[in-house]
Amino acid sequence: MAGHEVIVRPFSDVHRMGNKVVATLLHDPTVEGLDVALYMDGSASMEDEYGPRGVLAKLAPVKNLVEPQMRWMLEYLASKDRDGQVRVAYWATGDGSQLEEVGLLSAVQAKEFRFPGPRAYGKATVMLPVLRDFVAHMKQQVQTGARRGLAVIITDSQLSDGNDVRAYATQVAKEIAAGRLPRMSFVFVGVGDQVDEEQMEEISHETYPGVGHLWCHRIADRMEEMAELVAVLVDETMTVAAGGTIYDEQGKALKSYEGRLPAVLEFDVPPECKAFTLEVAGQRFTQPIPEEHEDEDHHEEEEEPVRASAPAPAPARKHGGHRH
Incomplete structure (x- = not known):
């Protein structure tokens, strides 16, 4: 393509062949402006997973099962975040309602x-402070360009305040529907056999007017499976679910995509x-159409869903969980 041709994000390549345009997406446009946070369970039931500390740590090699999983998750989540930095905190610390902030990583x-x-x-395992913390964080981040929030919350226990969480989530959904908060998604992952799957389902099954689902959840049998499961859940949550529409310069719809938006868009233009405009998830992206070059060798590409690279889905578990 000629040097003067401008490719606008989220497109990586645009070709014109007669009246046909082939546009390749660089990434999922709904992830633009995403701010990510990771909250790791810090309750007493997690102590064995982190391994002994102090004098006990000197008596035998420390096996910290959480640390490698945290590193793996953060490396993946940072690739989704708008500025490559994830807010990290331990929750359910102290009396069970306290948060211990780690920082931006x-x-x-x-x-x-x-x-x-x-x-x-x-x-105890009190989650309400997590939701309040993330909402306050997102209110700040909106001032600097955040358009959407994603909170990943890990626990190995039953929540002490399930009803309070549901009530607060309802209020958050109302604020989102009214436009006072950006769209948010909560990925709730339970680890081990002490989690209350029924409680997680009650929270995740809630639907809210004008918003739909805020939550998705699954359960990993072992700590070693946690990071892989989180990556799969986040990838599924962040893909385009509502499709998109292509418009010409006069606002006429040229093509509509149902379900997932493909990675390669092909459509006819007058x-x-x-130029054309892609509208997806309430956002509009206008791309000038390059002039056709007869010497270019064009190849049609197979349409594939827009997905960030992620590990293969974790193997089937006795606690299957659900995604919404």
């Missing part, structure tokens, strides 16, 4: 970061058309 920092567990393991 990039993928590079996460590779070597130590996750020994919170300073004080929690006596001979005089100089």
